[in-house]
Amino acid sequence: MVTIGIVGAGLRGRLFAEALQAQPDVTVVGLAEPSAKVAEEARDATGLPVTASHTELLEAFDPDAVIVATPDFAHRQIAVEVAEAGKHLLIEKPVATTLDDARAIAAAVQGSGVRCLVGFENRWNPHVVQAKAAMASGSLGEPITASATLSNSFFVPTTMLSWAAQSSPAWFLMPHTLDLVLWLTGRKPVSVSAVGSRGVLAKRGIDTWDVVHALVSFDDGSTATLSSAWTLPDAADGIVDFRFQVIGTEGSVTADLSHQGLTVVSDKHRSVWPVSGRIGRSQVGPAVWMVQDFAAGLVDGGELGPDVDHGVLVTEIICAIEESMTTGQTVHLSSPSTEATGRA
Amino acid sequence: MVTIGIVGAGLRGRLFAEALQAQPDVTVVGLAEPSAKVAEEARDATGLPVTASHTELLEAFDPDAVIVATPDFAHRQIAVEVAEAGKHLLIEKPVATTLDDARAIAAAVQGSGVRCLVGFENRWNPHVVQAKAAMASGSLGEPITASATLSNSFFVPTTMLSWAAQSSPAWFLMPHTLDLVLWLTGRKPVSVSAVGSRGVLAKRGIDTWDVVHALVSFDDGSTATLSSAWTLPDAADGIVDFRFQVIGTEGSVTADLSHQGLTVVSDKHRSVWPVSGRIGRSQVGPAVWMVQDFAAGLVDGGELGPDVDHGVLVTEIICAIEESMTTGQTVHLSSPSTEATGRA
Amino acid sequence: MVTIGIVGAGLRGRLFAEALQAQPDVTVVGLAEPSAKVAEEARDATGLPVTASHTELLEAFDPDAVIVATPDFAHRQIAVEVAEAGKHLLIEKPVATTLDDARAIAAAVQGSGVRCLVGFENRWNPHVVQAKAAMASGSLGEPITASATLSNSFFVPTTMLSWAAQSSPAWFLMPHTLDLVLWLTGRKPVSVSAVGSRGVLAKRGIDTWDVVHALVSFDDGSTATLSSAWTLPDAADGIVDFRFQVIGTEGSVTADLSHQGLTVVSDKHRSVWPVSGRIGRSQVGPAVWMVQDFAAGLVDGGELGPDVDHGVLVTEIICAIEESMTTGQTVHLSSPSTEATGRA
Amino acid sequence: MVTIGIVGAGLRGRLFAEALQAQPDVTVVGLAEPSAKVAEEARDATGLPVTASHTELLEAFDPDAVIVATPDFAHRQIAVEVAEAGKHLLIEKPVATTLDDARAIAAAVQGSGVRCLVGFENRWNPHVVQAKAAMASGSLGEPITASATLSNSFFVPTTMLSWAAQSSPAWFLMPHTLDLVLWLTGRKPVSVSAVGSRGVLAKRGIDTWDVVHALVSFDDGSTATLSSAWTLPDAADGIVDFRFQVIGTEGSVTADLSHQGLTVVSDKHRSVWPVSGRIGRSQVGPAVWMVQDFAAGLVDGGELGPDVDHGVLVTEIICAIEESMTTGQTVHLSSPSTEATGRA
Missing domain, CATH: 3.40.50.720 (NAD(P)-binding Rossmann-like Domain)
Incomplete structure (x- = not known):
């Protein structure tokens, strides 16, 4: 026990x-x-x-x-x-x-x-899991490039999070897409360039970035691009816009998690996001499956998932994205070798 | 235990x-x-x-x-x-x-x-569960009408099922959509009319209906329509086309489960159906959740789900659909009261 | 001139x-x-x-x-x-x-x-035109069945049309889908069954059908199903839900004209329907192209499009749909031969 | 005349x-x-x-x-x-x-x-025209950021274009998305950063970039991101993947032109791109409308559309994108003032 x-x-x-x-x-x-x-x-x-x-x-x-x-x-x-x-x-x-x-x-x-x-938690997201399975099957060839967008409507920074001013679209959203791109491609990042803008949320009293776009270069010469905004209209379908694509030498995987095939419309209610919540007796969804697997891994000693070194790497890259937005310069990541060692 | x-x-x-x-x-x-x-x-x-x-x-x-x-x-x-x-x-x-x-x-x-x-098992399907939750919330008002399409590509009758000639799109597919419509609307069916055609599968040696369309009338005057075919092209995205809609007096729910936001494409492989399979340590998907809830209900005496009287009702309606296709007549269901009694 | x-x-x-x-x-x-x-x-x-x-x-x-x-x-x-x-x-x-x-x-x-x-005018609708081209190419084989849904939100009967009570979803919407199915399949209808319901619009002072579902049988044994409602929520994307599918022996064509790939969202405005309106100097869209081709055909004597006999046939079928809804009986169409003659 | x-x-x-x-x-x-x-x-x-x-x-x-x-x-x-x-x-x-x-x-x-x-020609593309109309209406507020993806499957560089090696995804595709972003936002670009990779097309004998990602900064501090690849799988739906989004302070416009609501599937044929080709007597589509408006403007002296100075600006930016990909540096655009003068 x-x-x-x-x-x-x-x-x-x-x-x-x-x-x-x-x-x-x-x-x-x-x-x-x-x-x-x-x-x-x-x-x-x-x-x-x-x-x-x-x-x-x-x-x-x-x-x-x-x-x-x-x-x-x-x-x-x-x-x-x-x-x-x-x-x-x-x-x-x-x-x-x-x-x-x-x-x-x-x-x-x-x-x-x-x-x-x-x-x-997107390691337990069905769309991401199937994208990973497709990449791992070899039928899409080697990854050429990846792109990912994860944005929120104003609701998230202005209402849902009390501490939005201490965070940003980069810190709150890009850990997801960065992890996703690293996992799906298996590449090591070597540098990042980013641009962003501020002012719209600041006018609402939340002094942080409105939007962040980043380019990532990997050690094999391949690339990725990430975008996150916190300024989608609240009248949008749901509070999340989540899309990604990996193009491989022999195939591609494209996901739009914002439109999963269900639309509920009434004057009081509008929803397009199906997979989460209660199914039968259980809560289901990525966060639930993650914590259940964490517990099961503690019980039987099995694999837990992304470790603390991977977490450090993601933090390092997002620090670099924030630095690049501020300086206007490409930022080279200092320690790919540490990461490699850390994983070993 | x-x-x-x-x-x-x-x-x-x-x-x-x-x-x-x-x-x-x-x-x-x-x-x-x-x-x-x-x-x-x-x-x-x-x-x-x-x-x-x-x-x-x-x-x-x-x-x-x-x-x-x-x-x-x-x-x-x-x-x-x-x-x-x-x-x-x-x-x-x-x-x-x-x-x-x-x-x-x-x-x-x-x-x-x-x-x-x-x-x-669609009682455990996330799209259907959320549609039911939307109906049950009252925010869509009273159901006015429902429609549901569930079709397969040729693969299912010609390759997947060895006993397709002893079944039909009505028997294999409509139990799902009929149950879905009965569950989402809560209405009692009183009559059905259906048309269908044969010949395409028969030429491939499987002597059954190619396609079935049915109209259902309920005791409150409301209606539903169901369609199922076994003749979609095998080059389609996946082997299933599954869509449904319920229109209520104050809102609607529309689902297209065939396009859930993921597309994997390679010359060897093509898939658009994300939610099922293995997530982390577990199999997930409607059939898995159903059987787990069945077992849990046996352990603790809780609710199991649709009972045998409901199963008899669905069988009765599909018998009526097959009869209507053959005779060209509207078929009145004999025993709504039996069903009512059976449920009590 | x-x-x-x-x-x-x-x-x-x-x-x-x-x-x-x-x-x-x-x-x-x-x-x-x-x-x-x-x-x-x-x-x-x-x-x-x-x-x-x-x-x-x-x-x-x-x-x-x-x-x-x-x-x-x-x-x-x-x-x-x-x-x-x-x-x-x-x-x-x-x-x-x-x-x-x-x-x-x-x-x-x-x-x-x-x-x-x-x-x-859907004969000039790009989606329908391309569906017809696909059918005509022979690459989809012979039509097995067709289905079409064309519905409106409450706005149309309650606000847009002053004469909605003298019309119905069958009269206002089904001429489009019926013509579409007849054109795409090239089949001759022999009978129809229909169900519908009333009451929701009647409560709003418009005493007509809320929803109509019809089954159509053709002289070669093939079938079609049509659905039209006037009771979609006004909070839906646009005032029209328009979808159709033809399944052929060797392929299928599926259209959802309600989602053509553009979403404009603001608190004041929401739109998902792109193709119509002004492009450059011209009005474009099916009605515009239809009337321009009508005028051009008058100038040079060329083909005009669906003739008055086809119009009579469509009226006859919708009369039969209304009759079937009222009587609960399948209605046999009296005069396919007239139609055949009329076209010749 | x-x-x-x-x-x-x-x-x-x-x-x-x-x-x-x-x-x-x-x-x-x-x-x-x-x-x-x-x-x-x-x-x-x-x-x-x-x-x-x-x-x-x-x-x-x-x-x-x-x-x-x-x-x-x-x-x-x-x-x-x-x-x-x-x-x-x-x-x-x-x-x-x-x-x-x-x-x-x-x-x-x-x-x-x-x-x-x-x-x-996208100035005459219905999706872009409606996006521009939405921006111009003011109901989406001021543009915060824009993103655009325009990619082709291998077919375009390897088969359709004999001169692909003398071009690139940047030269062939980004003029469209760059023009679109400039038109929809009305902003003046001041710098670009870009990354890209080569090798996959080179192995097929076409020595050019496989993929290009670019960040654009504007003089008001706002940003845009552009992506173009020439390496999508040929088994994809059509040869083009075209998506864009503009987020404004009060609303957003999102387009996916690759999925316009029509799917034709057979073993010989697969298509999802509806709006172009012949409607009635006429060719329709962006290129047709553009050239007709050009001719009409010559006849009556009316507005023609984007002028040669705008063309020079787009060329200058794409030169900067290619330079940034090669040098790894952010490239500042030399002469926004020239552009401003040129337009006046």
């Missing part, structure tokens, strides 16, 4: 708690949440104990593993202390929003020898 | 066996399969014992429940004997292909008091 | 007038319109004279041809008198809404020997 | 000849074509005289205007001499493939005072 604690009792923390409820050989022992109001709601929703901090959670329940589901920029102290306490980790993506934080977390994980999954 | 046996060790039987492997508190004890070759393959694939008949399966393992995954027309004897032996049942749709068979199965189930799920 | 008069100075009449402005060797001499207000607007918009009736139009300008763009049920007297005056005709679809009216118009046209086009 | 000659009697030249056949007050006097074989075919197809060179065409027919429909890199001498002879011009895009050539053509046009349209 594996015991798991969850730090952060917002929507994600509760989703993880519920997703593990029927998981064989796994018990969620409790959550940690500094906000008294959110903690109270989580107690009612889950029936689980909720402590005020990760320290108390560790003391009270001494779980085998901890899921870190706090805001993007608030991972370092928790993850380092949890790792140093010898607990396995699932850390939400991005692992951190500075390279210094990311490396500190990686050092703690590696120093204490705990297992760590970084929550790049 | 609940024990389950599976009759029929083809692709569906094996899929069910695998889907139950990690299910808490459930053990698949064995399969039954008359074909020695298929039995041998199933032994290798599942590591489970495979008997030659359902009788031997019952004798050898005395399971709590049995899944009937034999061809559509070969359900009666197995289902009746299993029910009479006091075992719970999951019977693949349609419950039977004659009204006499269907009623005999229902009588056995009801006489012995066992629990029975008929495998209308 | 050919001179043309237009009866009916609403949106359609003005569209036709403008579409003919730059047409070589053609002059629009004037319009006729009983409403003084509409006549005034048309004078301002077109700069053309507008008389109060078709009689005055004929007297004042003695045109070579007349376009009848009055409401569906108000064609007979105008068309008959114009034909008897020896003028060529473009009559909007349906040619009439009773078989008696339709036959009277056909008799007048044939008695006077004038040329007549019935305005089945 | 305006007389027009056409230089280049390939598919485009013949398309233009036919498109002008019924144009009021316009006569195509002849074509020029150096290849005897192509000239002969064009004589048969059009019934028009075909000279061996533009010089002979000018001498023989002294047309009022000339259409230059030769390969991209073969415009300069013809355009300069035609302009110097005082003839109006329609030059296919890109106006030239070096900045020196482009400026020489502009100088000749401006020096002689002739009128000149550069053939950015």
